[in-house]
Amino acid sequence: MKKELLFPLIFxxxxxxxxxxxxxxxxxxxxxxxVYVQVDSIKVMNRSQGGDTVLYWPDTVxxxxxxxTPEINKAKCLFQVFQNYPNPVTDQTTISLYVPEKGKxxxxxxxxLGRLVHKSxxxxxKGTHSFRLxxxxxxxxxxxxxxxxxxxxxxxxxxxxxxxxVSSLEYIGxxxxxxxxxxxxxxxxxxxxxxxxxxxxxxxxxxxxxxLDNPEDSETxxxxxxxxxxxxxxPTVTYGGQVYNTIQVFSQCWLKENMNVGTMIPGxxxxxxxxxxxxxxxxxxxxxxxxxGGLYQWNEMMQYTTIQxxxxxxxxxxxxxxxxxxxxxxxxxxxxxxxGDNIWDNPGFRGFDVAINLKSTSGWEAPEWNGxxxxxxxxxxxxxxxxxxxxxxxxxxxxxTWWTTTENPGYCPWYRNAWTNFSGTGRxxxxxxxxxxxxxxxxxxDY
Numbered sequence: 245m246k247k248e249l250l251f252p253l254i255f256x257x258x259x260x261x262x263x264x265x266x267x268x269x270x271x272x273x274x275x276x277x278x279v280y281v282q283v284d285s286i287k288v289m290n291r292s293q294g295g296d297t298v299l300y301w302p303d304t305v306x307x308x309x310x311x312x313t314p315e316i317n318k319a320k321c322l323f324q325v326f327q328n329y330p331n332p333v334t335d336q337t338t339i340s341l342y343v344p345e346k347g348k349x350x351x352x353x354x355x356x357l358g359r360l361v362h363k364s365x366x367x368x369x370k371g372t373h374s375f376r377l378x379x380x381x382x383x384x385x386x387x388x389x390x391x392x393x394x395x396x397x398x399x400x401x402x403x404x405x406x407x408x409x410v411s412s413l414e415y416i417g418x419x420x421x422x423x424x425x426x427x428x429x430x431x432x433x434x435x436x437x438x439x440x441x442x443x444x445x446x447x448x449x450x451x452x453x454x455x456l457d458n459p460e461d462s463e464t465x466x467x468x469x470x471x472x473x474x475x476x477x478x479p480t481v482t483y484g485g486q487v488y489n490t491i492q493v494f495s496q497c498w499l500k501e502n503m504n505v506g507t508m509i510p511g512x513x514x515x516x517x518x519x520x521x522x523x524x525x526x527x528x529x530x531x532x533x534x535x536x537g538g539l540y541q542w543n544e545m546m547q548y549t550t551i552q553x554x555x556x557x558x559x560x561x562x563x564x565x566x567x568x569x570x571x572x573x574x575x576x577x578x579x580x581x582x583x584g585d586n587i588w589d590n591p592g593f594r595g596f597d598v599a600i601n602l603k604s605t606s607g608w609e610a611p612e613w614n615g616x617x618x619x620x621x622x623x624x625x626x627x628x629x630x631x632x633x634x635x636x637x638x639x640x641x642x643x644x645t646w647w648t649t650t651e652n653p654g655y656c657p658w659y660r661n662a663w664t665n666f667s668g669t670g671r672x673x674x675x676x677x678x679x680x681x682x683x684x685x686x687x688x689x690d691y
C-alpha cells in the first residue's frame with residue numbers, strides 16, 4: 245500500500261481588502277509507463293516572470309494563494325489596455341491588452357515630455373495579449389494601444405531610472421479568452437499571476453521529466469518517466485490518410501514522424517489561406533514527402549492564427565510545439581544539461597549531445613553524423629525551402645529544421661535545427677521573411 249504524506253508549501257501574499265483571495269492546489273505524482281514511482285523532488289519554475297521553488301518528498305502538493313479581480317463580462321468586452329504589473333517598475337513589467345476582433349494594433353510608448361520611445365504595429369487575433377516592457381531613461385511612461393480608431397492607455401512608473409539602457413517591448417503570449425487580471429507577491433520571491441506558464445520538473449534517481457502548463461484551477465499532474473516506447477494508449481494516430489507512430493519522451497508524447505498532410509504545391513508558389521492545407525515536397529518530388537514529411541510555411545502550419553498553443557495542421561487532440569516545449573524536449577534528452585537549464589534559452593547551437601540523441605541512426609550525409617536515436621525521436625535530414633531573391637530547396641541529407649509557434653520580439657518565429665556536424669541543436673529566428681521558408685513540423689499531444 246502506498247503511503248503519501250502531503251505537506252503543502254504555502255505562499256503568503258499581502259491582500260488588498262478590496263480584492264478576493266483565491267488559491268490553486270497543484271498535486272504531483274509519477275509513473276513509469278503505468279507503474280507508480282516515487283518522485284524525489286519537484287522543481288517549479290515560473291517561465292513567464294522568473295523565480296522557482298522546490299518540493300522534496302514527501303511534500304507533493306503546492307498551494308499558491310493569489311488575489312484577483314472579477315472576470316470581465318465577455319458580452320461587454322471592449323478594446324482595453326490593462327494596468328501593468330508590477331508598477332512601479334524596477335526592471336521589467338508586463339502589459340496586457342484585450343482585442344475584441346482580429347486586426348492591426350498600433351503600440352506606442354511615450355515619455356513624460358511626449359517624446360516617442362517606441363512604436364510598432366502588429367496584427368493580433370481576438371483575445372488577450374501580453375507584452376514585456378523593459379523601460380529606461382526616465383521615471384514616467386505612457387503606453388497607448390490603437391485598434392480600429394479606439395485608443396486605450398496606461399501610465400507606467402519606473403522606480404529606478406536607468407539612463408544607460410535601451411527601452412524594449414517584447415511580445416510574450418496570448419490566450420483566446422476575455423482577460424482576467426491576477427496579481428500576487430510572496431515572501432519567498434516566487435511570483436505568480438494567473439495565466440503564468442509554469443514548468444514542473446520531476447526528479448527520480450538520475451532521471452528528469454518536465455511538464456509545462458498555465459494553471460488556472462487546481463490540478464493533478466502526473467510525471468511520466470517511461471521513454472522510447474509508443475505513447476501508452478495511443479501507439480498510432482491516423483490523420484489525413486496517413487498513419488503516424490507515436491513516441492513517449494518522458495512526459496511528452498510526440499509523433500514519431502514529421503507531418504505529411506495536405507496537397508503538394510510547387511516550391512515556386514507561396515501557400516495561401518484558402519481552407520486547403522498545402523505542403524512542399526523537397527525538389528518537388530512526392531517521394532521526398534513520403535520519406536521526410538512535408539515542408540510548410542509558418543502561417544500555413546499555424547492555419548493563419550497567432551495563438552501560441554494551437555492545433556494548426558496537427559491531428560485533433562494534438563498541437564504544434566512552442567519554443568518552451570522544445571526546450572523541455574532538449575533538456576530531457578541531453579546528457580549534460582537538464583530540463584530548465586538556462587542554456588536552452590540561448591540562441592545558436594546549444595547542448596552537449598541533444599542532436600545526436602534525437603537523430604536517426606541512418607540517413608544523414610556521413611555515417612559519422614548519424615545519431616543514436618536514443619529516445620526514438622528518429623529525426624531525419626529533410627532539408628528546407630529557402631526564400632531569398634528566388635526560392636530554393638537546400639540541405640536535404642544534412643539539415644533538419646522544425647518550426648515552433650513562438651515568435652520572438654521581432655515577430656519572427658523561433659525554429660530548431662539539427663545539422664550534420666553539430667552535436668547540439670540550433671535555436672534561431674531569422675527575419676519576418678523567414679515565415680515564407682518551408683520547414684518540417686512535428687506535433688505534440690495535448691497534456
